[in-house]
Amino acid sequence: MNFLKRTIPLIIAFVMGVLMAMQYYVPHKLSQDLLEVVSRWDRIIAGFAVFIGAYSLFHLHWTRIKRRIEGWGYSVFVYFGAIITLIFGFLNGGKFFWNDKQDGTMFDWLYYYVQVPAGATIFSILAFFIASAAYRTFRARTKESTVLLVAAILVMLGRVPIGNYISQYIPAIADWIMAVPNLAAKRGILLGVSLGAIATSLKIIFGIERSYLGGGD
Amino acid sequence: MRKDSNFLILVGTIGLFVCVNIFLMASGKLPLSFDGFGIILGAGLTFAVYSFLYKDNPAFKIAENLYVGVSLGYTIVITWFNFLKPDLYDPLIVPMFSKASEKAPQYALIFPSLLGIFMLLRFSRKLSWLSRWTFAFVVGLGAGISIPRVISAFILEQIKPSLRPVFSGGETILSSINTLLIMLGVISVLIYFIFSVEHKGTIGKFSKIGIWFLMISFGASFGYTVMGRLSLLIGRIQFLLRDWLGVLQ
Numbered sequence: 001m002n003f004l005k006r007t008i009p010l011i012i013a014f015v016m017g018v019l020m021a022m023q024y025y026v027p028h029k030l031s032q033d034l035l036e037v038v039s040r041w042d043r044i045i046a047g048f049a050v051f052i053g054a055y056s057l058f059h060l061h062w063t064r065i066k067r068r069i070e071g072w073g074y075s076v077f078v079y080f081g082a083i084i085t086l087i088f089g090f091l092n093g094g095k096f097f098w099n100d101k102q103d104g105t106m107f108d109w110l111y112y113y114v115q116v117p118a119g120a121t122i123f124s125i126l127a128f129f130i131a132s133a134a135y136r137t138f139r140a141r142t143k144e145s146t147v148l149l150v151a152a153i154l155v156m157l158g159r160v161p162i163g164n165y166i167s168q169y170i171p172a173i174a175d176w177i178m179a180v181p182n183l184a185a186k187r188g189i190l191l192g193v194s195l196g197a198i199a200t201s202l203k204i205i206f207g208i209e210r211s212y213l214g215g216g217d
Numbered sequence: 218m219r220k221d222s223n224f225l226i227l228v229g230t231i232g233l234f235v236c237v238n239i240f241l242m243a244s245g246k247l248p249l250s251f252d253g254f255g256i257i258l259g260a261g262l263t264f265a266v267y268s269f270l271y272k273d274n275p276a277f278k279i280a281e282n283l284y285v286g287v288s289l290g291y292t293i294v295i296t297w298f299n300f301l302k303p304d305l306y307d308p309l310i311v312p313m314f315s316k317a318s319e320k321a322p323q324y325a326l327i328f329p330s331l332l333g334i335f336m337l338l339r340f341s342r343k344l345s346w347l348s349r350w351t352f353a354f355v356v357g358l359g360a361g362i363s364i365p366r367v368i369s370a371f372i373l374e375q376i377k378p379s380l381r382p383v384f385s386g387g388e389t390i391l392s393s394i395n396t397l398l399i400m401l402g403v404i405s406v407l408i409y410f411i412f413s414v415e416h417k418g419t420i421g422k423f424s425k426i427g428i429w430f431l432m433i434s435f436g437a438s439f440g441y442t443v444m445g446r447l448s449l450l451i452g453r454i455q456f457l458l459r460d461w462l463g464v465l466q
Contacts, residue, residue, distance in 0.1 A: 009349040013357030020361025038358055040304050041329035045355055047300040048333030054293055055340065057285070074275075074282045081286025082293075089294030098306070101298040106251075107291075113255030114262065115291055117456065118284035120449050121266040127446035128270055134439070144432045151436025152443075159444045177437050180395045184402020185434030187375050188427070191403070192410050194371035201360035201367075212356045213349050 010207040017205030058082070085110050151177055227274060234261060246463040260461040263453055305330060379403045402430040 020038065023031050061075035085107065090097040093105035140146040157163035158174020203209035238257050241247040247256060265280035305326055312322040336351040338344040379400055383393045408420060409427030416424040459465040 005346040005349065009353035012350060012353040013360070016354055016357030017361035017364075020358055021364045023361075024365035037325070041326075041332070042355065042358060043300045044305050044326065044329040045333050045336065045351060047296050047305070048336050050292060050296045051337060052339060054289055057289055071278065074278045077279050077282035078286040078289070081283040081288075082290040083286075085287050085290025086293060089290060090297075097294075097297060097302075100302075107294060109251060109255055110287055111291060113259045114283065114287045117259035117453070118262045118266060118280055119288070121263045121453050122281070122284065124446055124449035124453050125266060125269065127443065127450045130439075130443050130446060134443075144428055147429055148432040148436040148439070151433045152440040155437045155440030156443055159440070174440075176395075177433060178441075180398050181402055181430050181433040182437040184379075184399045185406050185427075185430040187379060187399070188403045188406025188410070188430070189434075190371055190375055191407060194367045194375075197367050198364055201364050204356055204360040212352050214352075 006213065009213055010210070014205055014207065017201070021205075054082075081114070151181075223274070227276060230264075230268070231276075234264065241462070247461070256460050260457055263457060401426065406430050 016038075019034075023035055057078070061078045063069075064072045064075045065079075088106040088110060091105075092099060092107070093102035095102050134152075138145070138149050138152075140149055154170060155174045155177055157166065158171045158177075163170040163174070200209060204212070238247070238260075242249060242253065247253040262280050262284075265276040268274055269277040308320070308323040309326040309330070312318040312320045332351040332354055335347040337348075339348040381396050383396050405423045405427035407427075408423040409416075409431065411420075414420055455465065
């Protein structure tokens with residue numbers, strides 16, 4: 001049983017890892033077809049994975065409703081929003097879900113008038129919190145924190161017309177900050193992250209990194 | 218007493234919102250159609266979310282939970298139409314069960330379907346171990362695909378412009394200085410992240426330069442993020458003033 005539970009997953013990860021790493025270096029149609037096929041398989045599996053997320057969320061809110069945990073009434077709105085969207089989505093404007101997606105249905109209406117406004121507002125609210133957090137934490141106590149503060153102010157001013165009103169050099173300085181020191185630091189970070197990603201990938205392929213298997217037997 | 222005043226503020230705000238919408242519809246500024254009601258709903262959700270800036274309240278919580286629910290429903294429906302239907306249902310299920318279909322079923326797709334079903338067995342106590350096969354497939358595939366592509370796109374393609382000749386003819390002095398600065402920045406940031414060597418002497422000096430580059434980058438990223446959020450805020454205000462109230466053209 002241990003063979004099925006632990007060894008087979010390690011073999012699958014090894015075979016898929018080596019196969020796909022080698023595929024990149026084989027400029028043959030068969031190799032390209034293989035990439036296309038496994039990418040499609042990956043999309044299908046990702047489609048199934050969505051249901052795990054959906055189940056987890058529904059389960060969480062169902063538990064809140066069932067146990068009458070404080071604020072359980074709000075969980076009803078999660079069910080309400082999800083069920084309404086699913087009904088209109090699968091009704092597909094009267095053509096039902098087994099046909100291609102229709103445009104201009106109630107499903108699109110829900111997207112444009114519920115999801116887009118609520119999502120954009122939730123993200124825009126972060127502007128206030130970031131400003132508030134910056135006011136409380138940004139203190140030019142050291143040279144390094146002063147550099148961070150000045151760079152942030154210059155980039156912000158350089159992106160709005162008022163920056164140009166203050167000085168015509170501010171937008172140019174903001175562009176230079178983005179294109180030179182910011183690029184250099186990002187490149188350095190990216191190189192480090194990439195080396196780390198390769199090392200982790202190799203550890204997964206060779207079965208050194210096994211945390212994706214989860215706990216238990 | 219305080220709870221009562223909060224309740225009155227909430228009821229008063231909702232009442233005011235309803236009155237404004239009745240006025241807008243009566244005056245013809247909002248159409249009596251699904252789109253008109255959609256704009257009202259969008260404006261209501263916008264106010265409900267912004268009400269959090271005052272304090273946490275039932276209107277915000279309702280909007281938040283409704284958003285989560287609609288997003289979940291949207292994700293499931295889009296997953297069906299964009300992934301499962303074209304990649305699994307149309308090429309496998311339809312030809313298998315429909316006599317009218319001229320295409321032969323792509324039986325190879327049973328394999329990823331099985332892996333997908335194995336993943337769902339995560340919720341079964343006895344068979345949850347089968348989900349490991351799926352995770353191994355996805356993780357192994359991702360690891361294998363990423364190694365050569367990361368080397369190519371994120372290492373070689375990033376090193377190449379960092380090691381460009383400072384003077385190759387034709388460029389300005391400023392651009393040569395920038396090339397030099399980028400090279401210095403990349404090397405010093407990489408040195409900063411070497412923790413196996415003590416940051417003393419020359420290494421320490423380079424590491425210090427690396428910190429300066431990182432600080433500029435973090436400041437720039439912060440400024441950029443703030444401006445991105447502000448543009449979303451401007452978008453919401455535009456929606457309220459133009460689409461809902463109709464005072465902006």
